[in-house]
Amino acid sequence: MTLNEVKEILEAEVIIGSDKLKMEVKIGCAADSMSDILAFAKPGALLLTGLTNPQVVYTSEISDIKAICFVRGKKPDEKVIKLAKSKNLPMLMTHLPMFESCGRLYANGLIGIGYLDIEKKNG
């Protein structure tokens, strides 16, 4: 799924990265807990979150998240936008709640990764 499709499906607004809308995201990850993102997010995932602090950007960078979509109409402040820009991290924002956002993306073919897959991967 491309970022542009994500944008359409979630009726989202592009905060930064309008030049990167062709970028592919294959996996969805919904979380408000940084440790959870670090533990479960697969490289290249789209992160859906309600948090907008600088640590969301750092966490995304550390766990190779490809793009962030803020839910529930949350918009990060300028400082965070600047930080994300410096790291080349596209950010979208949707007014939809997390539940509806996940549901719509899942229904449109974006997959997730859960504990089962992690266990399989680890052997």
Added chain:
Amino acid sequence: MITLKEIIQKLNLEVMSASGDFDREIRGGYVSDLLSDVIANSKEGNIWITLQTHPNIVAVATLKELAGIIIVNKRKPEDETLKKAEEENIPVMVTELSAFEIVGGLYELGIGRATENAKEV
């Protein structure tokens, strides 16, 4: 229309605290790991998806009269959480799936689609 019991069956959830109303109809859900957000924005009767496991989640579910809590990523609720859940009649389930996937599954069952939930902010 779908009940909590059917959801548990269809999505293969493991029931950790079985006291509560499992025949309740579930229309909408709420996903968040931030208690204040759940307190502010979830709706009565919502099924709550989170990875939080500490006892406060039961307090929040009780306060907002949520239909139940699904804990994701195979995390185990603390004993204290389950004790409280039994006292407060809040069903607690766990799943090995991630929040994104379990919500996807619930959405496919028709939960949260075009309900008042979709319009909340």
Added chain:
Amino acid sequence: MAEDKKYTKIQELTYELKVGNVMTKKVVTVSPKKTIYKLRNILHTKRISGTPVVDKGKLVGIISTEDFMKCLAKGETNIPVEERMTKKVETLYADEPLVHAVRKFDQYGFGRFPVIERGKGKLVGIITKGDIIKGLLKKLEIDYHKEEIHRYRASHIFEDIVADRTTLTFHYNVVGEDFNRAGESASGLKRTLFRLGIQPDSVRRAAIAAYEAEMNIVVFTEGGKLTVSVETHRIKIEASDSGPGIPDIEQAMQPGFSTAPERIRELGFGAGMGLLNIKNCADKMNLTSKVGKGTHLEAIIYLNQR
């Protein structure tokens, strides 16, 4: 050594970079006809240990401070340099890989080598150990003056290359309760590890472990240190603080256990997963703590293993 022996990025670069890339091009030289007496000024003002002797652009010898002293002692200050210089000079070619230079420094113990153009014998520069280190770091885009890297064991790179054991140590200061900068150290570390050419999976695991350790220092203490040392075969992450300490480590390691206050949970921390994340990312983890004294965490990630 086994065939599949992996080189660190630094070692790789010693093959990739050429002597000509890192040498100093501006060289103080002396002509063979100059008197030893005149040489005095050069050695004195430039504080150099050896001066190339150049005739019409061509290197014809080198005269060291030692040679000069000997002449002084004998009172031979008026004879030309060419009569006392060393004529058989060990040199390097500008197009030779750096690794040759490294070996030569090791072999001869000299402080510098003149660099000449292959075939023509024309002097084009001079190279010191310092030039090599600076050149390598520059290529890696590691800014060792940057505030966040307080002490960079650059001076050891050289010995390490010779010993086939490159160790780089990075230090980060972590400030307690600073949620504007929390995460910066791990983020910087990740970039640096990438530049060092470490495989993405190992970089990711090291970065996650460092980030969780950094966040614990930010959240639970008044500040501490993150020290990361990178060797050919492993990355070692150490986090230490003089904070409140952990009363029951076994309990702290349990998934879901957290003493983080609600204010911290609202920021997305305090799910009680951090230490477990570190354990899962590391090949080895060691956590020690004394209540009232502080906490020390060590995580090791082996390279080229998984």
